[in-house]
Amino acid sequence: xxxxxxxxxxxxxxxxxxxxxxxxxxxxxxxxxxxxxxxxxxxxxxxxxxxxxxxxxxxxxxxxxxxxxxxxxxxxxxxxxxxxxxxxxxxxxxxxxxxxxxxxxxxxxxxxxxxxxxxxxxxxxxxxxxxxxxxxxxxxxxxxxxxxxxxxxxxxxxxxxxxxxxxxxxxxxxxxxxxxxxxxxxxxxxxxxxxxxxxxxxxxxxxxxxxxxxxxxxxxxxxxxxxxxxxxxxxxxxxxxxxxxxxxxxxxxxxxxxxxxxxxxxxxxxxxxxxxxxxxxxxxxxxxxxxxxxxxxxxxxxxxxxxxxxxxxxxxxxxxxxxxxxxxxxxxxxxxxxxxxxxxxxxxxxxxxxxxxxxxxxxxxxxxxxxxxxxxxxxxxxxxxxxxxxxxx
Numbered sequence: 249x250x251x252x253x254x255x256x257x258x259x260x261x262x263x264x265x266x267x268x269x270x271x272x273x274x275x276x277x278x279x280x281x282x283x284x285x286x287x288x289x290x291x292x293x294x295x296x297x298x299x300x301x302x303x304x305x306x307x308x309x310x311x312x313x314x315x316x317x318x319x320x321x322x323x324x325x326x327x328x329x330x331x332x333x334x335x336x337x338x339x340x341x342x343x344x345x346x347x348x349x350x351x352x353x354x355x356x357x358x359x360x361x362x363x364x365x366x367x368x369x370x371x372x373x374x375x376x377x378x379x380x381x382x383x384x385x386x387x388x389x390x391x392x393x394x395x396x397x398x399x400x401x402x403x404x405x406x407x408x409x410x411x412x413x414x415x416x417x418x419x420x421x422x423x424x425x426x427x428x429x430x431x432x433x434x435x436x437x438x439x440x441x442x443x444x445x446x447x448x449x450x451x452x453x454x455x456x457x458x459x460x461x462x463x464x465x466x467x468x469x470x471x472x473x474x475x476x477x478x479x480x481x482x483x484x485x486x487x488x489x490x491x492x493x494x495x496x497x498x499x500x501x502x503x504x505x506x507x508x509x510x511x512x513x514x515x516x517x518x519x520x521x522x523x524x525x526x527x528x529x530x531x532x533x534x535x536x537x538x539x540x541x542x543x544x545x546x547x548x549x550x551x552x553x554x555x556x557x558x559x560x561x562x563x564x565x566x567x568x569x570x571x572x573x574x575x576x577x578x579x580x581x582x583x584x585x586x587x588x589x590x591x592x593x594x595x596x597x598x599x600x601x602x603x604x605x606x607x608x609x610x611x612x613x614x615x616x617x618x619x620x621x622x623x624x625x626x627x628x629x630x631x632x633x634x635x636x637x638x639x640x641x
Contacts, residue, residue, distance in 0.1 A: 264428025311588025395507025536562025538625025
């Protein structure tokens with residue numbers, strides 16, 4: 249992984265995204281805490297993550313845009329727009345202004361789907377295939393490693409001076425990302441003009457997944473697991489309140505615990521992929537995530553921290569393995585659409601599960617949701633580990 253930093257462009261991209269991911273980790277947490285503080289509702293706080301995921305339903309359109317334009321200018325534009333939109337959070341004062349948080353969250357989510365699709369495609373132009381897993385692992389390390397300090401800084405800033413200060417910090421990281429992208433020496437070629445009808449172009453990503461057995465198996469198995477994984481977004485607030493009896497701000501400590509496990513998983517992920525393949529790395533990640541969440545059933549801080557660390561390691565294996573599988577099994581002209589189609593196919597079940605999890609929490613004990621996550625993840629992970637996935641290249 250460290251060899252990537254000898255490449256100037258790779259170094260600039262990874263440093264810029266490290267900055268942006270730091271801001272993301274601080275802001276994501278604060279959005280949920282902010283709504284919880286204003287409304288007192290676990291459900292409304294959990295819905296922040298539902299709104300964040302909704303734009304994934306139109307991700308194929310984002311992928312088409314990525315494949316039709318140069319990636320770097322698009323990514324710079326997204327960074328600048330999000331930095332500007334975050335300024336709207338200064339107008340949030342009381343419960344009646346919660347809609348502003350949801351609106352900003354929606355834009356935030358849409359920008360994330362567009363940016364990550366473009367970033368994945370850009371990496372395939374910048375790096376040889378044998379370095380893609382390493383780059384994905386570095387990005388995952390930065391993303392999850394930020395959990396060690398970003399959530400605590402975000403929660404601390406929120407408690408001390410309020411949400412707008414966290415939004416300003418996040419906006420600054422987006423500007424830093426834009427500067428790093430602007431400094432890249434990469435010269436992208438002009439994308440080839442489309443030859444097919446717009447509808448054919450839109451569904452090209454899904455069609456590619458459908459006709460590649462290995463990639464299809466990976467995507468559908470992850471989608472099945474995410475039918476229940478989204479329960480955790482709302483259940484975690486109940487774990488804090490009813491399980492370990494801690495205030496909402498303690499979510500920052502749990503996020504840091506997840507970051508410890510995630511760093512370990514991300515650092516090891518590229519080596520694991522080389523040893524057992526991308527499909528079984530994803531399977532291992534799903535199994536670890538389900539096993540870690542099962543620790544939430546124990547009403548004590550220690551086991552919950554251990555569990556969220558295990559879940560963090562599983563998350564890193566799954567994310568790095570999944571992203572690498574999409575990149576390696578997709579031709580360059582379809583990178584944006586296949587990545588976005590895969591995002592939609594796994595994001596739609598996750599979005600639905602967040603909403604269902606929020607509804608279930610109003611009628612049943614949170615432990616039911618956690619048990620369901622553990623069982624389904626065990627089944628999905630075992631299936632993919634046993635079945636594997638053929639090489640689609």
